[in-house]
Amino acid sequence: MIELENITKVYRMGKVAVNALRGVSLAIGEGEMLAIIGASGSGKSTLLNIIGLLDRPTVGRYLFNGTDTSELNDNQLAELRNKKYGFVFQDFNLLPRATALSNVELPLIYSGGVSRKKELAQEALAQVGLAGRAHHRPNEMSGGEQQRVAIARALVNDPWLILADEPTGNLDTKSGADIMAIFHKLHQSGKTIVLITHEPDIAARAQRTIRLQDGRIIAGGV
Amino acid sequence: MGFKDSLTTALKSLAANKLRSALTMLGIIIGVAAVIGLMSIGRGVEASITSTLEGLGSNAIYVIPQTPGATGFGGLTGSMPTLSVDDAEALADPSRVRAVASVAPVGSNYADVIAGSESITTSITGTTPAYMGAMGYSLVSGQFISERNVTHRDMVAVLGDKTARDLFGEADPVGQKVKIKGRRFTVVGVLAAKGGAMMGISQDEMVLVPITTYHSRLFTQRTASGEDAVQSIIVEVTSAESVNGAILDIEDVLRQRHRLGSGDEDDFAAISQEQILSTVQQITGVLTLLLGAIAGISLLVGGIGIMNIMLVSVTERTREIGIRKAVGAKRRDILRQFLLEAAVISLVGSAVGIAAGVIMARLFSRLSFAGEAFTTVVSADIIILAISVAIFIGLVSGIYPALRAARLNPIDALHYG
Ligand SMILES: Nc1ncnc2c1ncn2[C@@H]1O[C@H](COP(=O)(O)OP(=O)(O)OP(=O)(O)O)[C@@H](O)[C@H]1O
Ligand SMILES: [Mg+2]
Secondary structure, eight states, rough: OEEEEEEEEEEEEETTEEEEEEEEEEOOTTEEEEEEETTTTTTTTHHHHHHHSSOOOEEEEETTTTEEGGSSOOHHHHHHHHHHHEOOOTTOOTTSSSSHHHHHHHHHHHHHSSSHHHHHHHHHHTTTHHHHHHHOOGGGGHHHHEEEEEEHHHHTOOOOOEEEEEEETTSSSHHHHHHHHHHHHHTTTTTTEEEOOHHHHHHHHHSSEEEETTTTEEESSO | OOHHHHHHHHHHHHTTHHHHHHHHHHHHHHHHHHHHHHHHHHHHHHHHHHHHHTOOTEEEEEEOOOOOOOOHHHGGGGGOEEEEEEHHHHHTOOOTTTTEEEEEEEEEEEEEETTTTTEEEEEEEEEEEHHHHHTTEEEEHHHOOHHHHHTTTEEEEEEHHHHHHHHHSSSOOTTTTEEETTTTEEEEEEEEEOOOOEEEEEEEEEEEEEEIIIIIIIOEEEEEOOSSSSSSSEESSSSSGGGHHHHHHHHHHHHHHHOOOOOOOOEEEEHHHHHHHHHHHHHHHHHHHHHHHHHHHHHHHHHHHHHHHHHHHHHHHHHHHHHHHHHHOHHHHHHHHHHHHHHHHHHHHHHHHHHHHHHHHHHHSSSSBBBBOOOOOOHHHHHHHHHHHHHHHHHHHHHHHHHHHHHHHHHHHTTTT
């Protein structure tokens, strides 16, 4: 269970302050599939990064299963990101020189004491239909395949929540549809999913949609 | 993240950038090799000079002319001849110089020596029988200059090992004739090779003749008081403990003979083998230090190279750091990865550098040095010094970039570039 209370994010660039989020409150329950929509610059990515513990809010409370995350230090946040969260980015963010398998394995080597890393990574690759591509490097794969590797990486630690920032944004329609099929399958198997999208039909198929405008939720909140 | 995973990560990332890793290592390799190579030269010079001087025996005292007023070695060269054969005779009196065992006057000069069709220019030394023992020579053939040769001004010569070879090849020169300044000398003995050089002059390239013959037939040089001049006098005492007392006695005798008043400075210097050794060791120590410092600078440059490449690589790999942090890497994981990369580079670089340095030292040994065979000395302390400096520099120059990488905020790192 994730609870955001009155989250504000201000970016300061010299004298100019950008209010990317202006008091966002949101609750995400276990097993939900939530889509975030809104115009460009409305604060979607900012919100997702804060939910994903990649960034801290300027003001506001963020509870993860009742724990106030503002009281956690960098190491504890890293551990939460590692064990409870899986991130999928628009531009994949794979390590370019590492194989698919090594990329998927990456969260496991920061987990400590995980045995059978290779097997777990191989299983995650099989889950996204890339069992046969384990030893390919990102530049030897299509965009859709790269994004599936990224999803496998997000899955490998069996996280509570998967976050995706426009996961189909860089893909053609067909590959995008494949990726969304994987997300729906994950949702059906009980994973909590939060994704940002610009495509109305993807949003329409999500269980719940919130719309952001100028850093505020204007529809679907709490 | 366990150490093994960190190491694997570091190794993978070095392997993924082979050229970059190799270039970084090159800096360390050159630095370490230079330290080992250059310091081995310094040590080699030191060892060669020390062994030469130790051959003199610790009971020897050198008496040489000295320009009054000048200090240190500067006063010892190019001086007026102030010592004479008569001085040497006076010093041989045990009632005046305590514990004196033998005294050898040494006159020396350069001249052409001819044997058949061979001709060489070499050092001609006039001396007495005591010289052989005082200088630690032994004979391979024939005999040394005898007292009789000295009293009779005999035209006899003893050849150094190299001189004998240069003039006669492998044949035994004893009984053969050599011509020095147009006069014929009979070779009566050949010295065993001693190796080493003293101030650049080989100890095996020389012709020895009786001091009396030297003065009467070859080189006539007199002191201000009209006595036959010598370049030095070697006094041997019976034990190392008597050296310091004997030096005082020598000074008394010579001051009296040279009629120096109580206010006058000595026109000679009496130095023990130990003093020469320590002075020379000081000089060669400075030489080694200097060579080491030059090499150290190249090591430092290598270190700066590592730092530079690590910094570039942190910037280049900001996104990678962001990705690692996003999936749960902690500060210490990133820090460890970058430090291990630096450590691997400096360790492997040091290892290759040691090999290159030792090879370099071996090659230097093959080169001759001013006509002298010259052996470099690679000792464990040089190697330990070189690696510790290399690893220290490698780690220090790795720490700053590693800290910078570790401190990056995940989202800032991800959005970089
Ligand atoms: N690191 C940053 N520094 C300064 N301003 C930022 C930063 N990141 C985002 N912003 C600003 O915050 C606001 C919200 O940005 P955000 O990236 O959250 O928008 P978005 O809804 O994801 O847009 P898009 O659909 O284009 O991805 C924008 O005005 C943006 O310029
Ligand atoms: Mg965005």
